[in-house]
Amino acid sequence: MQKNKNRPPRGRGSFGASDKKGTAKRLLAYITRDHLGRFLIVVACIILAAFTSIYGSMFLMDLIDVYIKPLIGTENPVLRELVNALSILAVVYAVGIVSNLLYARIMAVISQRILRDIRQQMFFHMQDIPVGYFDSHTFGNVMSFYTNDTDTLRQMLGQSVPSFISSVINVIAIFCSMLTLSWHMTIVVVVMVFIIFMLTKFMGGKSGRYFYKQQVSIGKTNGFIEEMINGQKVVKVFCHEEQTKADFDKLNEELFQNASKANQLANALMPIMANVGNLQYILIAVVGGALAVGGVGGITLGAIVSFLQLSRSFSMPVNQLSMQINYIVMALAGAERIFSLIDEKEEVDEGKVTLVNAREENGAIVEAESRTGMWAWKQPDGKGGCTYTKLAGDVRFKNVNFSYVKGKQVLHDISLYAKPGQKIAFVGATGAGKTTITNLINRFYDVDEGQIVYDGIDVRHIKKDDLRRSLGIVLQDVNLFTGTVMDNIRYGRLDATDEECIEAAKKANAHGFITMLPDGYNTMLEGDGSGLSQGQRQLLSIARVAVADPPVMILDEATSSIDTRTEAIVQDGMDKLMQGRTVFVIAHRLSTIRNSNSIMVMDQGRIIERGDHDELIEQRGKYYQLYTGAFELE
């Protein structure tokens, strides 16, 4: 992968909250760094194209004044000069057409490449930033970087930038040509263009406000539709149809009013501009005509005709400019958001300890080339050599304090140990800090104070990827990926053979239902496996962990959203999997954790009771109350 090659320089240091200039510079860096040569060709072509079209307009003057007028009334007029001039015009036009084509095509490639690179950078970087980012940014928010923001950026790079450059060049060149023809008429044009410009700005601003209102209305109406359609069955059960119809009609009417106004203004812009353009055309014809008749400024008939043509081509780029500036500002705002994601700090990982395949030789652990089923932590000893520690699954928390947000401590002085093969359970209300503990084990977050030790090694010294590879997680919300059932199981270990995947599925009690699917293991899953029941999805996620075969497992509310009958099947699959492994369990139903070696009852970030089931029942404390149903979990 060529990811480094395409990476433009990072914005350094002071990249503030709103810095349009900086953003524009940074975008420009994408062009100048990777596509400078091509971009220069584009600019050259745009200039050429602009000049050819101006040449064409100017030619009309010569056509009338030089080639036609003198010949009027002559016997046997010689048209050779006219033929020559027209041939030159044809060549110039041809150049214009070719350069137009050239820049459009090159610009298409440049903009698409930049977009690809930005997209790639964004996604690649997203893989490397801490989980905390996703906990603090909403899903829709991040999605919009990939949809809306990239889309406006595409429009800007592909259309606004070239048309902006071409407009600027045209405006300057045409203005100069007009001046050479007649400054009198140029004043008329400038005044009219100013009026058009102000009109555009005025109407644009006004319609912008209505478009904003329309957007708000759309948001409200769509939100209502979504909520009501999702609850449609409840609406029916309560015979609430007429009521929601009335509510909907109100919102719908409001949307209509705003949309209608926004569209009226936007639609009117084009005909108004066109007709103001016509007025300008007429004014020039009249003024030019009067000047020619009065013999002021040496204006010829040809000059008027050329001028008319020029003035038409003058107001167009001016309008373009005012429109493109809007687009560019919008796109820059999007680019700024995209860059803010790209600038997000990556997960720090200074861990040096790695996980390797190992085998035992004469009582000593040595590194193995291929999978042996035994793993070892490889620790550099600082002298160029390495020491090996067998991966056993011994996890200890030593006086751990943690907070997501400074000042709001979530975990207080947590100490606990899990010996290899033990099952440790966490119980407590939502917000008690159960999931936080598991977040710390796999280093989605790092502890503030204290230490987590894994097989005698501080987890911060272990390379993150290797640490996580040694831990298997089953979460309450199962995330499946588009692909076959087999692909989804193989997600646990990419080099697993089909046989190994099927073996894992059998272990997780998933084989039975998979073989009943239309295409068995090759059944395509779409939309997060929405065709499967909650229980089936959970079985798949267990199979996924089974194929990864990690020595330590974390089960976070893995069976909470499954009915009791299915739970028995899932539980059975998990029990098989848990044998011989260190397991951390967070459970909703206490029945699933009764056989744990140790149960931690958590409350507001502290462990308030600990012991095995019988001991805790004996204590008649919080656990006892929970168990007897006197308290509601959640």
Next chain:
Amino acid sequence: MNIVKTLLKSVREFKKLSIITPLIIIAEVILEMFLPFITGRLIDEGVEVGNMQMIIRYGVILFVMALLSLAAGAGAAITGAKASTGFAKNLRRDMYHKVQDYSFANIDKFSTSSLVTRLTTDVTNVQNAYQIVLRMAVRSPIMLVFALIMSFSVNPRVAWVFLLAIPILGTCLPLLLTRAHPIFKRIFRRYDKLNLVVQENLRGIRVVKSFVREGHEKEKFDDISESIYQDFSKAEKIMAFTGPLMSFCIYLIIILVSWLSAKFIIGGTMTTGDLTTLISYAGNILMGLMFISVSIMMMVISRPSMERITEILTEEPTIKDPENPVTAVKDGSVSFKNVTLMYSRKAEKPVLDNISIDIASGETVGIIGGTGSSKSSLVQLIPRLYDVIEGSVQVGGVDVRDYHIETLRNEVAMVLQKNVLFSGTIKENLRWGNEHATDEELVRVCKLAQADGFIQSFPDGYDTYIEQGGANVSGGQKQRLCIARALLKKPKILILDDSTSAVDTRTDALIRKAMLEEIPNTTKIIIAQRTSSVQDADKIIVLDEGRVSAVGSHEELLKTSAIYQEVYYSQNREEAFGSAEE
């Protein structure tokens, strides 16, 4: 086509505007088309011969025409916008109202997300297409034809040059579009895929990270991103021909017109004014052609949206009120007589197979059965959310199909398994059950449903705002609010479809006790996972694969029903302690 016909029915009060808009636009086009013609006259009769009076005369005429054209243009913009957004409003309204008439079977047929897209995105697409049809579809051809007529009337021996543009653009533009269109379509599909990868990645970021699959995800993304790049640049490279193609035509026309006109002007059969007029028309003709192709493209794009909207509007609700409906429910008795239910005629196995049950008014009935035993299907027949295929369901001795639907559903309150609260205060949510309920009544039913306690503990009490989908209350609290909402209807029959699954056993028992004491005359039908929720019912129905496997009291079933025993013992081995406490 009937798709168009169905959709146009929704134009209604905006019909007048829809007709006026193109008419105004025709006026605008005609005015605009005469402008170059008169400018030509101004040059020939004014500038050429040095006649200032003529210049002013034509100038004033032109000025007035441009103002009129401006007024017409702005007018059409206003009427067009009103007509198209109004049409969209009516479409949305018709669809929404139609969906309200849908039965459960109709709703099941369309997924909720597809219903939402049809009501939102698809309507916007049709609105845009309608606006374009009103404004462009008339404008462009008229402009084209008019410009041609005018230029031929100016000078037919030069004007024929314009006709050259028609075959050139007529073949090349569609060629470009047909070549680019499939690529664009492919790009949209690829974009969906890209979004899917990002979406799944975002949702499952913990899975990705814990399996250390960042590299794998990057590869997936890269493949799609690369193919989008390839396709997009291919498509844009094709579309890059449109600009130069237009220039080619206009340049070709200018050169030919210049050559021919020069000859004719020198020969004295044409004026210089004619020349400027013709060159102006050349621009109009090309614009006309361009807009026609854009309009066609827009209509092609909006076609699928039109089809999807029509599907909603033409879907027949499967459940309707009978002709002479019964408007009162005598009592809360329910009886199923040889009921068979299938959701689809093609299904191999019926969902409910020949079920007969009698429930007396005021009885408490429990229903137990595994996933897929059709418990929910059975009870949904009582408020006639679905219709039976064979047999009949009677409430208060009358077939449910003979009732006025609203009467029936007001007497049969049902708490659905997948229940929803709506954004709004707790009070507002509760009043879905009865709009006119007093605050005291609200408190009473909440006490019944054991909800009053936690509601009071909220700082805003009954005025607490519930987020969309009830996101800010726990599962158990949500279920109790839903029960309270149903109780507010004061129904003759109350159905709880696994409505206390997230409530702890103690509260569950309290709710059942309260209902037994406070609403003894209401028939109560309770579907449950836990046998403890139904064991004190008057009778318990055990369902298995769409059939009644056993009916009886808790004690009877413990002796006779193998399924009931299995369920009971599997739960009570684990929860032995809990049950003993109750």
